Amino acid sequence: MKGNNAYLFAAYAVTWIIHITYLATIVSRYSRLKREIGNLRKNR
């Protein structure tokens, strides 16, 4: 039974790793696009 706790924590950890990784890609792309649109507006 105690050994099964490892599977429990693995499942919860993997869940949050997937969600946080996806959120991180959104944040990173958003920051890059904000910079890009700022540069485009400066160049006009």
Next chain:
Amino acid sequence: MKRLFPILGVVTAVLLVYALYMALIWAPTEQTMGNVQRIFYYHVPSALIGFMLFFVNFGASVFYLIKRKQAADIVALVTAEVGVVFLTVNLVTGPIWARPVWGIWWTWDMRLTSTLVLWLIYVSYLFLRRFSSSGETPTLAAALAVLGALCVPFVYFSIWFFRTQHPQPVMGGGGSIDPRMLHVLLINWLAFSCFAFLVCWSRYRLEVLQREVDQAHALESLMAPRGSVR
């Protein structure tokens, strides 16, 4: 609207922490499986939210096919992408739960196989969106999404219609659930639904910004002096 996002963010964070406490501490320990059964409180809401998002994707795709509104196309893309993320969680937590309980990571039963097929359909939808540059891409994707959505009820009802390794449904169907466990399940479903909404909102804003940048680049190309090399 901009002020609402951080408020919802805080509410969602509190709900998620509360849901985690309920799942790991408050919920009773299942007699046969022990603590590993608590994966249930993440595994099931992930599937349900994935299905909900694909349903919204279906609605947005149909609306796009009829009205050709860009907002509907963005909603379709966003809900497909976030739905794939949640279904990925479901497909990963399932085998992690199955290993100690069934002794196997995977089996090709109807529920597991149909869920994997559903995931592959929506991943192919995202591949189409990502790698196709045709002007007809949103239309083709919407058509694929309408067909893909037909798989969702098949996946959901598979454990009613077929004998499967997967447990019977706990809400309706042949299974039953302790009321305290049901309470914790519903709280996790609510918390993750709020989280999914916020993620979709963020992804929507990202997509709007991406299209703005693409339009700005296109305009710049049009306004470039004749003979200039790009």
